[in-house]
Amino acid sequence: MNRDIYVVVEQVDGVVQKVGIELIGIATKLAADLEQKVVAVLLGDKVKGLADTLIQHGAEKVIYVEDPMLGVYATEPYTKALNAIIEAKNPEIVLYGATSIGRDLAPRVSARVHTGLTADCTKLEIDPETKLLLMTRPAFGGNIMATIICKEHKPQMATVRPGVMQALPKDSSRTGEVEEFKVDFAPEDMNITIREVVKSTHAKVDITESKVLVSGGRGIGSAEYFDVLKELADELGGLVTSSRANVDAGWIGRERQVGQTGKTVRPDLYMACGISGAIQHLAGMEDSEFIIAINKDTHAPIFGVADLGIVGDVHKIIPLVIEKVKAINESKKDI
Numbered sequence: 123m124n125r126d127i128y129v130v131v132e133q134v135d136g137v138v139q140k141v142g143i144e145l146i147g148i149a150t151k152l153a154a155d156l157e158q159k160v161v162a163v164l165l166g167d168k169v170k171g172l173a174d175t176l177i178q179h180g181a182e183k184v185i186y187v188e189d190p191m192l193g194v195y196a197t198e199p200y201t202k203a204l205n206a207i208i209e210a211k212n213p214e215i216v217l218y219g220a221t222s223i224g225r226d227l228a229p230r231v232s233a234r235v236h237t238g239l240t241a242d243c244t245k246l247e248i249d250p251e252t253k254l255l256l257m258t259r260p261a262f263g264g265n266i267m268a269t270i271i272c273k274e275h276k277p278q279m280a281t282v283r284p285g286v287m288q289a290l291p292k293d294s295s296r297t298g299e300v301e302e303f304k305v306d307f308a309p310e311d312m313n314i315t316i317r318e319v320v321k322s323t324h325a326k327v328d329i330t331e332s333k334v335l336v337s338g339g340r341g342i343g344s345a346e347y348f349d350v351l352k353e354l355a356d357e358l359g360g361l362v363t364s365s366r367a368n369v370d371a372g373w374i375g376r377e378r379q380v381g382q383t384g385k386t387v388r389p390d391l392y393m394a395c396g397i398s399g400a401i402q403h404l405a406g407m408e409d410s411e412f413i414i415a416i417n418k419d420t421h422a423p424i425f426g427v428a429d430l431g432i433v434g435d436v437h438k439i440i441p442l443v444i445e446k447v448k449a450i451n452e453s454k455k456d457i
């Protein structure tokens with residue numbers, strides 16, 4: 123009997139959330155080790171049209187539930203729908219994004235179906251011997267990486283933070299099966315009243331989308347120095363990010379924090395300026411394509427993950443880099 127790998131793909135206002143595509147990416151690796159299929163689960167009102175996108179990114183099958191009650195996320199109807207799918211289909215593994223919705227939904231479902239849940243995983247693998255899912259996440263304040271198994275109950279369930287897993291490239295030639303799953307909702311399944319959906323109006327930065335990040339640590343010395351880093355980031359077409367030290371100091375917003383309790387990023391270029399390279403910071407950026415570290419301490423751990431290390435004072439080096447990049451950008455304009 124097939125006990126496939128299910129990925130709960132979030133959609134908001136009919137837009138598939140990127141983390142769902144990333145989870146399909148890791149699920150295909152797990153599925154290959156288990157010789158099982160990747161099944162994407164879509165819940166919402168009128169979501170069938172999104173199924174093709176999920177197949178093109180690696181799902182072999184899409185199960186969808188459409189109902190006006192699922193139009194805006196609410197815990198109870200979403201839990202009911204997923205619970206029904208799990209009971210009917212008996213999957214081996216169910217993966218969720220560790221988003222606001224995933225963090226609300228996954229624990230409810232795990233209680234409902236009587237199984238465990240490992241939250242905020244950074245690594246997922248199949249144990250070659252036992253075929254169990256190895257779910258790895260930071261534990262004890264990030265000082266150790268704990269690998270957790272769920273061997274007594276099924277499905278094995280995990281949430282994974284956005285940006286951690288790699289999505290497969292879109293392949294428009296892929297085809298797959300699409301199945302509608304019917305859930306009998308009763309009016310009392312909606313146990314809350316949604317009066318109004320208020321969308322945040324302030325411009326949101328998404329540091330996980332930028333190909334270049336210029337990141338400042340405590341070593342930059344002041345909040346004002348972020349203006350200098352921004353000048354460099356602007357020249358490079360990127361964004362400014364930070365270690366937690368500066369976020370905690372109130373020098374920059376939390377949405378810019380890279381690391382275990384911030385965002386996981388994987389840009390083409392990550393410039394770590396005056397960042398020591400604590401394990402919690404490295405957890406969020408060490409998979410960047412190319413890392414440049416500037417630090418006055420030769421022994422700073424950040425040099426251990428850097429492709430290019432510059433030992434020196436950021437306040438002297440950054441202005442020289444800005445000057446060079448500006449000159450290059452100017453010369454490109456002349457061509």
Ligand SMILES: Cc1cc2nc3c(=O)[nH]c(=O)nc-3n(C[C@H](O)[C@H](O)[C@H](O)COP(=O)(O)OP(=O)(O)OC[C@H]3O[C@@H](n4cnc5c(N)ncnc54)[C@H](O)[C@@H]3O)c2cc1C
Nearest residue numbers: 339340341365366367381382383384396398403418435436
């Ligand atoms: C549970 C938990 C979760 C955490 N989550 C995160 C997280 O998500 N992200 C995160 O970043 N941290 C996180 N931390 C904090 C982390 O442990 C470190 O304290 C933090 O990353 C340190 O930030 P920093 O490198 O900017 O500062 P420091 O460690 O103080 O390093 C400053 C560096 O700047 C260098 N420096 C100083 N002056 C200059 C100069 N003029 N020129 C060049 N270099 C200079 C120094 O040599 C030093 O290496 C977490 C900690 C815990 C316990």
